[in-house]
Amino acid sequence: MQELVQSLVHTTAFLGRAAQDEPDAVERALAERGRAIEAIQRLIAAEASAGRAISEAFAGELTTALEKGRQILVRLTLARELMRSDRLAVERELQVLNGIRRLCAKPSGSLSLHG
Amino acid sequence: MATTPSTLTPLTFTGLSPYAKDFQSIITRSVDIAQLSITQLNNEASDISSEEQLATGIQTAVGNLATTLSNLNSLGSNQSLSGTSSNSSLVQVNASSLASPASFTISNITSLASTASYSTTNGYANATSTAVSSTGSMQLVINGTAVTPNIDLTGSGNNNLNGLASAINALNAGVTATVINTGTGATPYFLSISANTTGSKTIQLVDDPNGAQTQVALSGTAGANADFYLQGQHIVSPTNTITSAIPGMTFTIAGTTSGNQTVTLSAASDSSQISDQLETFVNQYNSLQQLLNAQIGPKAGLLLGNSMIGGIQQALHGIMNFRGGGTSGVQTLEDLGMQMADNTGVMSFNSATFDALTPAQIQTAYSFFASPTGFGTLAATLTSYSDLVTGSIAGQETQWTTETTNLSSKINTLVDQANQMQSTLAAKLQAADSLIVQMQTQQQALTAAIQSLNFTAFGYSNTNTSTFNPSSGSSSSGG
Numbered sequence: 280m281q282e283l284v285q286s287l288v289h290t291t292a293f294l295g296r297a298a299q300d301e302p303d304a305v306e307r308a309l310a311e312r313g314r315a316i317e318a319i320q321r322l323i324a325a326e327a328s329a330g331r332a333i334s335e336a337f338a339g340e341l342t343t344a345l346e347k348g349r350q351i352l353v354r355l356t357l358a359r360e361l362m363r364s365d366r367l368a369v370e371r372e373l374q375v376l377n378g379i380r381r382l383c384a385k386p387s388g389s390l391s392l393h394g
Numbered sequence: 395m396a397t398t399p400s401t402l403t404p405l406t407f408t409g410l411s412p413y414a415k416d417f418q419s420i421i422t423r424s425v426d427i428a429q430l431s432i433t434q435l436n437n438e439a440s441d442i443s444s445e446e447q448l449a450t451g452i453q454t455a456v457g458n459l460a461t462t463l464s465n466l467n468s469l470g471s472n473q474s475l476s477g478t479s480s481n482s483s484l485v486q487v488n489a490s491s492l493a494s495p496a497s498f499t500i501s502n503i504t505s506l507a508s509t510a511s512y513s514t515t516n517g518y519a520n521a522t523s524t525a526v527s528s529t530g531s532m533q534l535v536i537n538g539t540a541v542t543p544n545i546d547l548t549g550s551g552n553n554n555l556n557g558l559a560s561a562i563n564a565l566n567a568g569v570t571a572t573v574i575n576t577g578t579g580a581t582p583y584f585l586s587i588s589a590n591t592t593g594s595k596t597i598q599l600v601d602d603p604n605g606a607q608t609q610v611a612l613s614g615t616a617g618a619n620a621d622f623y624l625q626g627q628h629i630v631s632p633t634n635t636i637t638s639a640i641p642g643m644t645f646t647i648a649g650t651t652s653g654n655q656t657v658t659l660s661a662a663s664d665s666s667q668i669s670d671q672l673e674t675f676v677n678q679y680n681s682l683q684q685l686l687n688a689q690i691g692p693k694a695g696l697l698l699g700n701s702m703i704g705g706i707q708q709a710l711h712g713i714m715n716f717r718g719g720g721t722s723g724v725q726t727l728e729d730l731g732m733q734m735a736d737n738t739g740v741m742s743f744n745s746a747t748f749d750a751l752t753p754a755q756i757q758t759a760y761s762f763f764a765s766p767t768g769f770g771t772l773a774a775t776l777t778s779y780s781d782l783v784t785g786s787i788a789g790q791e792t793q794w795t796t797e798t799t800n801l802s803s804k805i806n807t808l809v810d811q812a813n814q815m816q817s818t819l820a821a822k823l824q825a826a827d828s829l830i831v832q833m834q835t836q837q838q839a840l841t842a843a844i845q846s847l848n849f850t851a852f853g854y855s856n857t858n859t860s861t862f863n864p865s866s867g868s869s870s871s872g873g
Contacts, residue, residue: 287840294833302825309832320843325534327846331436338847345840359826366819373812375432376805382439383802 280322284340286315291347309378431701431808439801440796445696448689449794452697453780453787457852460776462675463713466668469769470763474667477643480658484651488635488644492661498625498640502657505621506647507592507634512614513574514599521555521573524583526601532610533563533603534569537596541567544603548848555583562587569597588614593632594619665756668763669748674728676743683710683739702779709775714741716768723758724751730759766869821856 290312297305319341326333477490518524526532530548533698534541545561547553552561555573562571568590577584589595595617599610620631624639631639634647645659664731686707697703714734718725731747734740751759763769779785 293657305829309836313832313836313839316839316843318639320846323843323847331849333564338844341840341844341847348833348837348840352830352837355826355833356720357829359830361825362823362826363818366816366823369816369819372432373809373816375436376809376812379432379436379439380805380809381801382443383434383798383805386525 281336283315283318283322284337284344287319287344288313288340290315291344291351294351295347412812423491435801435805435808439798439805441696442801446791446794448685448695448697449702449787449790452570452682452685452702452706453785455678456776456787457683457780457782459675459678459682460773460780461774462671463769463776464677466671466675466763467773469667469671470691470760470765470769473663473757473760474662474665475661476667477571477645478662479645480660484647484649484655485657486646486648487659488646490643492640492642495660495662497658497660498782499656499658500645500647501623501626501651501654503620503647503649503651503657504620506650507620507632508615508618509592510569510589510595510597510615510617511586512597512612513584513586515611515613517576517579518555518583518585520710521575521583523554525553526555526558526585526610527553528608529602531602531604532558532561532567533565533600533645533717535598536567536569537594537601538598540600540603541565555585560584568595568705587745589617589668590621591632592634599621622647622651643794663756663760665751666757668730668756669743671746672732672743672748673745675733676741679710679713679741682706683741686710687739700790702790705786706776706779709772709779709782712775713769713772716772718762718765718768720758720761723755724762725758729755730762 285295290308293308294305294312323333401648458678472491472493473495475490475492475495476758477492479485479487484503495702518526527547530553531547532547534545545558545565546572547557547561549557550566551557559571559573562569569587570590572586572588574586576584587597588598589597597614597616598613599612600609601608620629620636622629629636629639631647635644635646636647640659643659643661651657651843686703689695689700691705715725716727724730730751731744733742733743733744777785779787
């Protein structure tokens with residue numbers, strides 16, 4: 280049980296630190312965290328079936344992991360919004376640049392000053 | 395003047411985090427930085443385009459004025475002589491550049507130049523299959539002289555009317571052969587041979603020139619020469635337009651005379667040509683001055699300070715202040731009726747003043763315009779600005795073109811960078827979306843696990859935690 284909690288805490292902490300520039304490592308941590316959560320669900324179900332109580336410390340650690348995950352999700356969403364706005368800005372830049380490019384191109388009907 | 399550039403509007407960022415404000419400022423700053431270079435490029439491109447348009451307008455106006463000055467100079471040199479005919483139905487004056495008044499008499503116009511035109515007397519049943527030659531060899535004879543080489547129709551499919559027409563045209567002998575289809579009778583096809591130019595010319599066609607030498611029957615008219623007398627001298631010309639009989643005057647014979655009828659060609663002064671050009675000059679001067687004024691002063695355009703503007707203005711002052719070398723008669727533009735309004739700088743032409751000039755004064759006007767240091771030189775000065783190849787405005791245009799090329803290069807680089815950035819951001823965005831979805835799923839699973847745990851252990855399902863919903867940007871209490 281303690282191993283599962285440690286795995287959950289460890290992978291959640293890693294996700295909190297990992298930059299998005301390390302997609303493979305983030306992917307692995309997510310997968311491991313997912314497996315830990317599934318195992319914890321199975322463990323809780325088994326303990327409930329057996330009528331055994333689960334320690335408050337365990338519950339507290341799970342709650343802490345949930346809160347940290349929530350914070351990570353906030354951070355990820357903020358980062359995504361930043362990227363989205365960056366992309367929109369780039370698209371606008373492209374529109375403006377293409378506009379200037381058209382301005383630079385001489386119209387075919389214009390008077391040539393070079394004979 | 396620069397156009398208002400398109401701007402990048404930073405997004406308003408709404409976030410939960412206490413750092414959301416920082417994110418917003420980062421986005422705004424990055425957008426502003428990107429906007430700086432684009433705004434600069436936009437302004438540069440817009441300014442260059444506007445400058446080019448202004449310069450082109452001024453170049454055209456200067457060129458027009460230079461042409462008019464040059465025309466006035468020419469009119470002064472040739473005393474605005476214009477050629478006239480006493481009977482333009484018989485002789486028309488096309489152009490005259492005679493240097494002094496003169497007259498010429500044309501008489502005995504007995505013939506106009508015309509074009510030789512023949513066609514075969516006999517028709518042919520078919521243009522592509524009926525043979526036209528007994529041996530396949532024929533000869534074209536013009537004015538009694540055989541055209542070499544002989545016409546060779548021995549090739550397959552050539553001995554027919556179409557083949558003969560093509561072969562004659564291939565000789566380039568100054569005649570054109572055409573197959574005519576009358577559409578009537580058993581032999582509707584005829585060959586037409588016409589001279590390409592006017593003048594007396596006989597055309598013959600000979601079959602088997604090295605043997606039987608049979609003449610192909612042709613009917614039609616030989617061309618004719620123009621035949622007339624100029625100042626009693628007999629002139630025969632293959633064309634009706636005579637360019638060299640009178641140096642400096644070109645005329646066209648248009649009809650024949652009868653009896654002792656004569657036509658007089660004259661070159662005489664026509665002062666209305668001067669007044670017409672002065673009218674044009676005033677309009678062009680005012681148009682140019684208006685363009686120049688728009689680039690001077692507190693409300694000046696983009697060409698403010700450009701040395702061309704000052705140079706052209708100086709040239710205009712030179713025109714207005716030019717004085718002839720004489721001591722009487724017409725010595726200034728004012729003497730010809732040109733007036734400058736003091737308050738507006740707009741020039742006007744008082745035709746009444748011009749019309750009141752005596753013939754003697756008109757003669758001094760010719761000298762005024764013909765002065766070697768006067769209008770010809772002033773026209774050359776203006777042309778040094780307006781010439782489409784060597785003029786200083788064209789030189790300026792070359793610089794602008796170079797600047798535009800450099801600008802285009804910068805823009806292309808930025809576009810490439812932006813495209814690359816766009817692709818990278820799109821990929822990152824996709825990865826971020828995937829990451830968030832997975833994380834959300836895990837958070838939901840973890841929330842469910844905690845709810846289950848609480849229910850099992852404590853008999854309630856409140857996790858006392860909150861879950862985050864990125865799409866709504868708010869947190870809500872779980873379970």
